[in-house]
Structure formats: structure tokens, C-alpha cells
Amino acid sequence: QVQLVESGGGLVQAGGSLRLSCAASGRTFGFYARGWFRQAPGKEREFVAAISRSGGSTYYADSVKGRFTISRDNAENTVYLQMNSLKPEDTALYYCAISRSIVAMPDLGTYDYWGQGTQVTVSS
DSSP, X not given: OEEEEEEOOEEEETTOOEEEEXXXXXXXXXXXXXXXXXXXXXXXXXXXXXXXXXXXOEEEOTTTTTTEEEEEETTTTEEEEEEOSOOGGGOEEEXXXXXXXXXXXXXXXXXXXXXXXXXXXEEO
């Protein structure tokens, strides 16, 4: 089993920044790519960003490209999501996920374990 714990969410004004963290623990050997997803009320969970095992390859949803940056610290088994220039439409519950894939992928079904989520609320 792998446990993922997100942190760093909160309430911020439009144009502000937040940095989300996701720490992995447990039987993490064999799990590589990491991803961030989000789900707003009444909407389906959607892809935000993903990063490969090495961190050398990243993939972003068009809606966050240029504003969000995903990174990872493999020594700490932690992945980060730096979110800048936040907009009210970024308001959602943000989830991190981990996959057995080496490459970064946007497909929700390719991730094996999920965190409980951290709430991000952006006020206008």
C-alpha cells in the first residue's frame, strides 16, 4: 500500500499563489510518475500536471500551462505544485496520485493510488 498526503491548500485572492505538497509513504518501490488532478463541485476530476520518474519530463493541462509548475524531490518522496496567477476557476479539491509508469501521463486511469485531496479556493 502507498499513502499520499497532500498539504498547502487554502483560500487566496485571484492573482495570488499557493504551493501544494504531496508526500508519499509506504510501499513506494516500483511507483514512479506522479500527477496532480482537481475536481470542482459538480464537475468530473480533471488532469492538472504530471511529472516523470526523473523529473525531467513534465506535462500540463492547457488551462494551467505557464501558471503552474510541478516538481519533485525523490529523496523526500514528495511532489510539489507551485500555482501562480490563480484564478477563481482554479477553485477545486486538488488530488495527487502515483503511477507505476515511468513517463508523465494525463490519464486518470493510469494512476494507482490517490491522496485525500486539499482544498484550493480562489476568491475574485
